[in-house]
Amino acid sequence: MATIKASCPSCGDVELTAAQVRLVVCSVNEWSYYAFGCDQCGDEIRKPAGKDVQSLLKTGGVAVERWVVPAEALEEKSGPAISYDDVLDFALRLQSIDAPVAALSAMRPGAPA
Numbered sequence: 001m002a003t004i005k006a007s008c009p010s011c012g013d014v015e016l017t018a019a020q021v022r023l024v025v026c027s028v029n030e031w032s033y034y035a036f037g038c039d040q041c042g043d044e045i046r047k048p049a050g051k052d053v054q055s056l057l058k059t060g061g062v063a064v065e066r067w068v069v070p071a072e073a074l075e076e077k078s079g080p081a082i083s084y085d086d087v088l089d090f091a092l093r094l095q096s097i098d099a100p101v102a103a104l105s106a107m108r109p110g111a112p113a
Contacts, residue, residue, distance in 0.1 A: 004017070033049050
């Protein structure tokens, strides 16, 4: 079993097994990372994982988790941000639209009471 050496900001160098390291490879390469829990201080450490780091960790037996970012999340947004009041207005409009539909379907012959 391979020993993986990493560094904790509080404790310094730590030795890990492949099972103790989490490698997340993202469709946006800059968002890929690896993480591990430090046995000495208990902190979870998360660090960027470029192509070289990914390759080394895979070679060391670390399982890869794939993360695909939806295209919609990467689209450029324009216009003002949606506010809490906008969401409430939308919910009230939906409620007023659904009320007549529910009343009509209840009046339909054979509809459950």
